[in-house]
Amino acid sequence: xxxxxxxxxxxxxxxxxxxxxxxxxxxxxxxxxxxxxxxxxxxxxxxxxxxxxxxxxxxxxxxxxxxxxxxxxxxxxxxxxxxxxxxxxxxxxxxxxxxxxxxxxxxxxxxxxxxxxxxxxxxxxxxxxxxxxxxxxxxxxxxxxxxxxxxxxxxxxxxxxxxxxxxxxxxxxxxxxxxxxxxxxxxxxxxxxxxxxxxxxxxxxxxxxxxxxxxxxxxxxxxxxxxxxxxxxxxx
Amino acid sequence: xxxxxxxxxxxxxxxxxxxxxxxxxxxxxxxxxxxxxxxxxxxxxxxxxxxxxxxxxxxxxxxxxxxxxxxxxxxxxxxxxxxxxxxxxxxxxxxxxxxxxxxxxxxxxxxxxxxxxxxxxxxxxxxxxxxxxxxxxxxxxxxxxxxxxxxxxxxxxxxxxxxxxxxxxxxxxxxxxxxxxxxxxxxxxxxxxxxxxxxxxxxxxxxxxxxxxxxxxxxxxxxxxxxxxxxxxxxxxxxxxxxxxxxxxxxxxxxxxxxxxxxxxxxxxxxxxxxxxxxxxxxxxxxxxxxxxxxxxxxxxxxxxxxxxxxxxxxxxxxxxxxxxxxxxxxxxxxxxxxxxxxxxxxxxxxxxxxxxxxxxxxxxxxxxxxxxxxxxxxxxxxxxxxxxxxxxxxxxxxxxxxxxxxxxxxxxxxxxxxxxxxxxxxxxxxxxxxxxxxxxxxxxxxxxxxxxxxxxxxxxxxxxxxxxxxxxxx
Ligand SMILES: Nc1ncnc2c1ncn2[C@@H]1O[C@H](COP(=O)(O)OP(=O)(O)OP(=O)(O)O)[C@@H](O)[C@H]1O
Ligand SMILES: [Mg+2]
Numbered sequence: 130x131x132x133x134x135x136x137x138x139x140x141x142x143x144x145x146x147x148x149x150x151x152x153x154x155x156x157x158x159x160x161x162x163x164x165x166x167x168x169x170x171x172x173x174x175x176x177x178x179x180x181x182x183x184x185x186x187x188x189x190x191x192x193x194x195x196x197x198x199x200x201x202x203x204x205x206x207x208x209x210x211x212x213x214x215x216x217x218x219x220x221x222x223x224x225x226x227x228x229x230x231x232x233x234x235x236x237x238x239x240x241x242x243x244x245x246x247x248x249x250x251x252x253x254x255x256x257x258x259x260x261x262x263x264x265x266x267x268x269x270x271x272x273x274x275x276x277x278x279x280x281x282x283x284x285x286x287x288x289x290x291x292x293x294x295x296x297x298x299x300x301x302x303x304x305x306x307x308x309x310x311x312x313x314x315x316x317x318x319x320x321x322x323x324x325x326x327x328x329x330x331x332x333x334x335x336x337x338x339x340x341x342x343x344x345x346x347x348x349x350x351x352x353x354x355x356x357x358x359x360x361x362x363x364x365x
Numbered sequence: 366x367x368x369x370x371x372x373x374x375x376x377x378x379x380x381x382x383x384x385x386x387x388x389x390x391x392x393x394x395x396x397x398x399x400x401x402x403x404x405x406x407x408x409x410x411x412x413x414x415x416x417x418x419x420x421x422x423x424x425x426x427x428x429x430x431x432x433x434x435x436x437x438x439x440x441x442x443x444x445x446x447x448x449x450x451x452x453x454x455x456x457x458x459x460x461x462x463x464x465x466x467x468x469x470x471x472x473x474x475x476x477x478x479x480x481x482x483x484x485x486x487x488x489x490x491x492x493x494x495x496x497x498x499x500x501x502x503x504x505x506x507x508x509x510x511x512x513x514x515x516x517x518x519x520x521x522x523x524x525x526x527x528x529x530x531x532x533x534x535x536x537x538x539x540x541x542x543x544x545x546x547x548x549x550x551x552x553x554x555x556x557x558x559x560x561x562x563x564x565x566x567x568x569x570x571x572x573x574x575x576x577x578x579x580x581x582x583x584x585x586x587x588x589x590x591x592x593x594x595x596x597x598x599x600x601x602x603x604x605x606x607x608x609x610x611x612x613x614x615x616x617x618x619x620x621x622x623x624x625x626x627x628x629x630x631x632x633x634x635x636x637x638x639x640x641x642x643x644x645x646x647x648x649x650x651x652x653x654x655x656x657x658x659x660x661x662x663x664x665x666x667x668x669x670x671x672x673x674x675x676x677x678x679x680x681x682x683x684x685x686x687x688x689x690x691x692x693x694x695x696x697x698x699x700x701x702x703x704x705x706x707x708x709x710x711x712x713x714x715x716x717x718x719x720x721x722x723x724x725x726x727x728x729x730x731x732x733x734x735x736x737x738x739x740x741x742x743x744x745x746x747x748x749x750x751x752x753x754x755x756x757x758x759x760x761x762x763x764x765x766x767x768x769x770x771x772x773x774x775x776x777x778x779x780x781x782x783x784x785x786x787x788x789x790x791x792x793x794x795x796x797x798x799x800x801x802x803x804x805x806x807x808x809x810x811x812x813x814x815x816x817x818x819x820x821x822x823x824x825x826x827x828x829x830x831x832x833x834x835x836x837x838x839x840x
Contacts, residue, residue, distance in 0.1 A: 176838075185736055185834045206740060213738025220736075220837055223729040228373035240366040241738055289738070 131194075132292050132325060133159040133182060138191030140177050140348075151177040152188070153348035159293070159327060164319045166339035167329040174348040175329035176297050182327065183216050183295045184208050196292060213241055217286030217294035219328075221301045224282035225270040231257060231281045232266040238288045256284040260314050276307025280314060287318065293325035300332055312338050367743055371750035375758075378723070385719045386759040389712050389813075393763025394770070396708040397809065400701050401771045401799035402779065407694050409624075409794050411661070414690060415683050416492045418628050420655040421664055422671060423686070424449065425679040429652050433465050435606055435644060439678070442649040448674040449656045454663030459486040460651030462640050466603030466612075468516075468633060472525040472561065479601060479633045481640035490657045493621060493634070501593055502619035505636055512639045514599060514615035517629025518622045522563065526597045526617065529560040529590040538589040548574065548582050559592075566590060593620065601633065606645035613643055624794040701805075709812060712756060713820035720752050720824035731828050732836020741829050748825035749818065756817030764806060771799045 140152035151174045159165065167175050180186040181193060184200050193200045195215060203211055212218075225234045235253045244252075257263055260280040270278050279299055286294045296315075300308035312335055318324045328335075336342055344352040375382055415421055424445050429437040439445055442460060449458045462481030467474050484505045488494045494504035498518060505513055521527045531552060539549055551573055560566040570586055571579040595617075602612030615635065623629055640646070658667055664682050672680040684691035724731065734744060778798040 180834050183736070209735065209738055209740045212736065213740075218733075218737050220733060223733050223837060226370065226730065226734070228370060228377055237366060237370075238737060241743070285737075 130161050131158050132161050134194040136192040138188045141189045150348050155350055162323045163325050165327045165341040166336050167343045168336055169345035173345040179295050179297050184212050215292045217291035219282045219286050219296035219299045221298045227270050230267045230269055235285045235288050256287055260284045276303050279311050296328035298329055300335055367747050371747050374751050375754045385715050388715055389759025390763040392708045392711055393760055394767045397767035401801040402797055405797045405800045406793050407697055408800050417623055419683050421658040422656040422682045424654045427679050438650045438652055442651055445654050452667040452670045454658045454667055456657045456659050457490050458654050458656040459483050461653045462637055463652045464603045466601050469600045470524045475523050477631050477633045481635050481637035484636050496621040496623055497619045498622050505618050511616040512613055513618040515618050515634040518620055519626050519629035521620050525561050527593050529566040530592045531556050531590050535589040542585050544585055709816045713816050716752050716820040717823055724824045724828045728831055728836045732831050732833040735833040744828055745825045748828050749821040752821030753817040756813055760813030774799050
């Protein structure tokens with residue numbers, strides 16, 4: 130089942146003196162349960178593409194369908210609600226609300242969805258446990274390491290039970306050990322809970338763990354390869 | 366949840382929030398306190414005017430105030446009394462005989478208004494009896510075979526009944542007050558000399574002490590030298606019921622002191638029966654009936670009911686008798702309004718500035734919130750709540766400080782001695798007891814919250830204009 134369909138999408142920035150064709154005629158599909166990396170040199174359009182997928186930005190032309198629903202048909206207020214219900218986000222930084230604890234940060238998104246307190250607490254706890262932070266419920270972001278913060282962000286992204294999670298360079302600010310831990314957690318959630326992850330990265334070790342690698346250059350898809358599951362050494 | 370985040374966000378940058386809160390506190394306190402002081406002057410003036418001078422409502426013979434004719438009496442006193450007593454909130458009424466006349470001593474004479482009063486009733490109704498200067502006698506308590514009069518200090522001075530004399534007693538009073546011996550001996554040349562007016566004493570003291578010590582010690586010297594011989598007499602002359610000039614000597618029963626110079630200078634009170642004998646007015650012949658209400662708030666209602674029932678009389682309440690006072694009270698209301706508006710405007714600027722800073726500092730965070738699905742309404746509410754919390758905390762602490770200081774100063778009052786002459790010439794006390802009513806507190810609190818809401822609009826709108834993609838872009 131296709132969760133995302135991208136049909137001949139272009140994104141052109143006219144704002145600066147020069148015209149930038151940030152995403153150039155991209156067509157892609159994503160299935161439920163994918164664990165896909167988007168790679169490519171700096172400026173190749175990874176962030177732009179992820180923003181389009183996440184409904185944070187609208188394409189200049191082309192269509193993006195999420196579960197068959199055309200994003201360009203939604204009004205901006207509907208789009209926010211759509212994001213809340215369907216998409217989990219992990220950003221490179223500034224993911225968390227600094228005045229809230231890890232627990233509250235994860236619970237926050239469910240509070241926005243008006244999920245009742247009891248369910249919220251249970252789910253928050255199990256998610257933080259799943260990302261290995263069951264003992265840091267009451268820590269504020271400032272008291273957590275960068276890797277721990279990103280893990281809270283993953284838990285937060287999953288809290289809303291999204292159709293898929295978008296992560297734009299989630300490991301860019303992490304050392305290699307923390308990056309590895311984060312990716313392992315994401316991979317495990319993908320494998321066991323069938324959570325769909327689409328992430329961009331520069332990091333070859335992260336790329337190695339992806340099951341599908343999409344390479345962009347100058348806004349165009351130049352390769353799209355799916356690895357066989359058995360190739361993954363972590364999967365044994 | 367949003368409320369909680371907003372509250373926590375307020376305390377994120379503690380120094381900044383505390384500075385704004387302190388600024389709001391100081392502003393609100395300053396406003397509330399100065400209004401309380403201004404208000405106290407009016408409240409005390411109204412209180413004095415009602416309780417010492419006029420009572421709340423008076424009913425006159427229709428022609429009396431124009432003609433001042435002794436024959437313009439109230440035709441049916443009993444009817445007037447019963448109609449007044451049935452008005453809402455009426456506590457007590459009393460008739461007065463009122464005659465224009467001249468008060469004189471061997472030295473001076475001056476025009477006065479002589480009120481013949483029912484001593485027992487007026488002792489209960491008005492506070493005039495309490496205003497007596499200790500040592501000057503009583504409010505008609507001592508029985509004598511002479512006519513008696515109760516007059517104000519200003520009039521007594523005008524008539525030279527009060528003298529200034531640095532006798533032994535006065536000197537010992539000065540020592541009691543802690544005036545240095547050097548000053549007291551400096552006054553030796555005028556020991557025992559009787560001055561017929563305060564001004565003459567002042568001049569003599571200034572010559573002896575020099576300007577600096579004069580300024581410092583003139584008040585205690587004047588007070589100590591103040592002397593009055595009990596049983597002094599004045600002559601009151603007026604026309605009687607047959608238009609014949611008549612008059613008699615009156616013993617001073619007591620001298621009162623108020624904050625209203627005009628009233629002190631022109632009022633003479635005499636027991637009504639003594640005036641009846643001299644003028645030929647009969648029992649129940651009165652020119653005016655005064656009525657005291659339980660509370661000031663009944664004034665309008667009671668006035669209109671009495672006016673309806675007694676259409677052939679002139680019915681006036683204190684506001685109408687003293688339109689200047691009523692107008693002043695009204696004007697003060699407007700000044701309070703203006704005052705509060707200025708303070709609230711300053712408060713608004715403070716909040717807009719702080720919140721704007723706070724929003725711009727958090728662009729990435731707010732962008733992230735919008736990206737993960739916090740809608741515009743919720744972001745708006747969050748920023749608005751932050752502003753409201755700031756203003757409420759600041760506003761309430763300002764009110765608390767103001768309330769405490771008012772409560773502390775209300776007992777002892779604030780004495781503006783230096784300005785007492787000016788104040789009292791206008792009928793206002795220079796000893797102010799800051800006062801403010803609870804309504805004012807409630808209204809001010811509501812206004813502060815409204816200001817908080819209003820001044821949150823701009824920063825909150827600024828927060829909505831952030832584009833999530835731009836906001837979270839990491840350069
Ligand atoms: N708002 C914008 N206005 C103008 N040009 C933009 C804007 N956003 C991105 N671009 C341009 O679009 C192109 C693609 O940018 P994008 O951020 O998607 O690249 P990227 O692959 O994410 O790069 P990096 O690896 O450095 O994050 C770049 O040339 C960039 O300068
Ligand atoms: Mg990027």
